[in-house]
Amino acid sequence: MPISGHDQLKADPAYQALTGLGAEFEIVEETVLGQRLPVFRQRHQSLIELLLDSQKHGDRIFMVDGERRLSYRQHFEQVKSVARYLAETHGIAKGDRVAIFADNSIEWDAAFWAAQSLGAIVVAMNGWWTAQEFEHAWQLTRPALLLGDSKRLARLASLKIDAPVVELDSEFARVYAQPSELPQTAIDEDDPALIMFTSGTTGRAKGALISHRTEVGFTHCNRFATAFGMAQWGMKLSDRPSGVTLGVAPFFHMSGLGGLMLQTRVMGDTVVLYKGRFEPEKLLGMIEQEKVSTFTALGGMGPRIINCPSADRYDLSSLTTLIFGGSPVPHSVQQGLRKVFPNAQATPAIGYGTTETGSVPVGFSGQGFIEHPSATGDMNVLHELEIRDENGTALPDGQDGLVWVRSAFNMLGYWNNPEASAEVLDQNRWLCTGDIGRIEQGLLYINSRARDMILRSAENIYPTEIENRLDAHPQVKESAVYGVDDDVHGQAVKAVVVISEPEAATEAELAEWVGEALAAYKVPAHWRLTDEALPRNATGKVLKDQLRAQDA
Template sequence: MPNAAPHFRSHVEHILDALRAHPDREALVYGDHRVTAGQLRALALRMARAMQAQGVERGQTVTLLSGNLPESVATRYAANLIGARVNHLYSRLACDVQAAIVRDVETRALVVDPRMTDRAAEITESVPVKSVLVLGPTETGEDLLALAAHQSEESFVSQAQPDDICAIRHTGGTTGHPKGICTTYRQVQAQRAARPLGNDAASTRRQLVATTIAHAAGMLTDAVLESGGAVVMLDDFEAGQVLGTIERERITHLWLLPPLLYQLLDHPRMDHTDTSTLRQVLYGGCQASPARLSDAVGRLGPVLTQGYGQNEAGLISILTPDDHARPERLRSAGRILDGVEVEIRDDAGNALPDGEHGEIVVRSAMVMQGYWKQPQLTAQVLQNGWLHTGDIGFRGSDSYLTVVDRLKDMIVVVGGHVYTTELEDLLNSHPQVRQSAVYGVRDEDRMERVHAAVLLVPGAETSADELRAYVRAERGSMYEPARITFPAELPLTDVGKPDKKELRRRAMAHA
């Protein structure tokens, strides 16, 4: 009689094993609430049984409408133990977009942050959900914590299978219906091996999470908890609060998108805050300015690490702290990871030689299964196992990858193409510019014009005409912006990237 296939151990089981190994260690910190590893593990196991008792089964969808709470982390682990897929809504999306997602992913249970019960009521008015479970006592739905309190915290064998969908993560779009990116349990196992956590003492890591755990911060939370470290959670990013938390909680690891890193560097408390405990400042998610990175290295020390990747593709390349010591590397997205195949292709799909610009195409075990319920779009993006990233870039002979722009952000003008990140880098190098965002706007003749939104350093006196002359002198008239605005701040998407859709909308409204 053949031997039974060995039990597939999901990433959640590995995390719970790590929590059980040292139950008294601090695992999660949220305000004055400090949760031990043993408490987090027990809560996740009790929640899994409570959701099962509510009828949640393997292959169904649990949707989270929640901010950064310890209970939200436990909910995700509980749902995945059952073998359910988790969809975590971005909290800043409009109600109608959230409702469309809740319907589209076939939500079986909506788990709600007590602070968001009014929004949950709005959503469920238009989209009936069988189970509405709240992370605490409220008048809306059932209290999941109370239900879990009556359940056992004995070990729970995961029902998940390798090719089941573990998570549906939506693109951070601010208009229309975001795309749902399907990640399997098998892909998460591959991602675990590529985590950019560094080689220092894992058990002493203290990760600060100041962006939504619905995005990259959630994956980093998993990695740190599995490695034996602790995670300090904030509701949102506010530079002064982040600096205070780094000093008070002796933070060693920090994840930020580049615009948030700039806010940290520009805060008046920056030079008066003890950041000496930081061992890694990981950044990514959008292009970074080499000038600002050089400033960050000078002020924070050799702690910066860049991770380039996508929800669709997983991690692709890493720019290490040693790389940051070399100015010529700061425009690069780092060296391509072992196990990740990258080709640069032209419009006809032909592979290009090193140094030539084209679309970055990736193949690895981390690549997504596809887009939820969008087979045609999946077929466009995933071809013969290769994922088309939509990024334009080139590869060096040393396997370092440089990302030049997003295909959709590249501006087609008379005479050629304007790569927005190249122009942003140039503007950011001006001594009176703090940050910029470049985007294309079509005029009445449907021709694209280059626009730039520029944040100036305090006390700056430069004008739009002076900046245009600076660009013209450095890069030529093709790159010269037709219009430059000076907003008080740049609008950001829910995950912290410059919101070019909103900037474009404002420009068109002005026109």
């Protein structure tokens, strides 16, 4: 049977007070794309309504980009100027696609909101792509305009771009100087707002089409989670001081666009952009200088921060919220980061979602996460979840299967790919995430990507379990486990292990370490020890295809 956030929370008095008749987060049922689904009665009807509402924050700093500090008021003026430029100079109108290929910046943000005000669809190009990867996404979506920074546009020199190309670095400074008014565009909640590409670790990137309802819902559900958490302590949202979020996730990913560009705006917070290659000392210095209160540790950041020898030289007392995201987090990493950021001891948080879910269906924080460190959380409000087998049959609690999610915020479908859309969205708008997981006592546990499962002599082996064990070894910085062909067993287990220094550990020592905690058939038969960091994508997930290619 499906589980839902409402069913899990409905007996809680704080939940009842927040969601009851006439309350700020009153829940009603409405028809969304043909399905009766729960939604908040009081909500922004489009991203533009959200933008306009955020003007109440006035001269509060919205974004810090290097030496530039931009207030909410200044940002709004920039958006209006860019919207006029897009419409008058390039003829951008409702339904047109506008591609952005750039690093996180004030310009990326201004371009996004300007396009939304015109009813255009932003195509969020992965800023790490090569020209070949970019070309696939370009041909798939056929944008009317390309906005990019100089570094990434130079990467496309070999391509013929069949649309106008604008360099954000130089052109927008001139555009900002031209004052304007915000366009008046009729926008429906379920109009498309964004094309965001899947991670690409499972093949050629697909473009998930995201609606205004989805993006707004992302922020409202997270805002409710904050209000609910505060209610447990007898506080209201109005008691919450404005915060400072360190922006490490790229805007072309949901955690960057939703968590930084949108969520900080709804909460009236400041986002400080971290730019360039990740360096622990640089990040810790920014937390100290900007008095950052919230930081999301993506992928391999955690182990590098923990192993940073100068971490104790920085004043990190401002950081009170530590969020984990991107992939399952070893318990040893969770504990290590809580030691580095002592004032976040009681408020670690984790969320689970995919590009296609649009929002964060599952998550929890605080004591619940501390007590269940290998879980990804319980159901968030307005979401349902079900575990099914490969034939679509619902599975009982405790049994692994495919994770299916339903809410009003699931993607509209894959852009120009109805076949792929039909594979993951059923007739009732349940979405198959492609992840393998199980429900235990109302909590979701994600084992690994379905494609990562190793089948050894008919035994299912989940790499995450082995990786967690390896990462707990004192000489291991991080690890990746995957299956390799084996003549006897079909597949065998291989581990690529990043150790602290050469000769710090041997294969035999690591095999014994794994064997002490896990069954013999889970101990890797093949090893590669290295001092080089594992390759990761923008969300922090390890690119195991690259590791496999290195084996060839």
